[in-house]
Amino acid sequence: MNHSQEPPAPPASLKPARITVLLNAKAGARNKEIIQQRLQALCQARAIEPEIHLLRRGDAIFWAARQAQRAGSDLVVAGGGDGTINAAATALIGTGTTLGVLPLGTFNYFARNLGIPLDLEAAVDVLFTGRPQTVSVGEVNGRNFLNTSSIGLHSRILAEGERVKARFGRRRWVAAISTVVTLFKRHRYLRLRFGLGPDASTEKILLAFLTISQAQIGQFDPRAAGCLDTGRMCLYLMHPVGRWGMLRLTLSALFRRLHQVDGLELRCIDEAWLDTPRHSLRVTLDGEIVSLAPPLHYRLLPDALSVMTPAEPHDSENG
Incomplete structure (x- = not known):
């Protein structure tokens, strides 16, 4: 008796992978x-x-991504800016379903961080020729972020930027001018308590800015790599400064020298507890503003999200 097995016959037709694409109609200018x-x-x-x-509503991205994942899509693709990518990613975290990225926003930091090209045709090519890669995700009080989260001055800059962009369009120069103008307005400081228990300390700050994105902060501060390359988060605290201090901050940002700014402190952290007597805080998550009740508990979720990335390194700055 011949016990050798015949190889299985190939299927008559190969069913292509099931792909769902979610485009944010309001993201970017295109x-x-x-x-x-x-x-x-x-x-x-x-x-x-x-x-x-x-889709024309931000919350619709999340629910559409969750529905696509539950319906069995092999790849859920989000097309838009970092806020759009965040919404889709939040629905897919921990599910094993891979996220595809079409960077159609203004800054596209998440795509840049992973080397995903900014050109549409090249980004689509990554969906079919790339490889899934797991990435870490930030979390604060159950809400996720892929790049940054902040409270204080940065939230006010983004809120004012949205108002200006609604009038003049979603362009980089509009965002830059709006940021400079907002920086020189009067701002209230926050009294934040860091940590829990008897070792907690209270400090007066203008902003707390937390990032896990090398693409977003690495170009401004070479110290950031020391945190991010070891799987930690960068927490920037801006202490009280006058108008001259604000001018120095602005010029340092323009010349990408944040590490030389007096009053801007960098802490490398694994997690953080931030508390304040206020009942709620405006918190930014990848450029979107939400209200959260303190204390804020920040932590990193290692390898929580699968993302389709280029098989070969790509210079996303040049598309």
């Missing part, structure tokens, strides 16, 4: 209907028929 048509053509050229949704 026409999303045109992008939707281009995306459809690029996928069809690869014999893939994606399910594409053009």
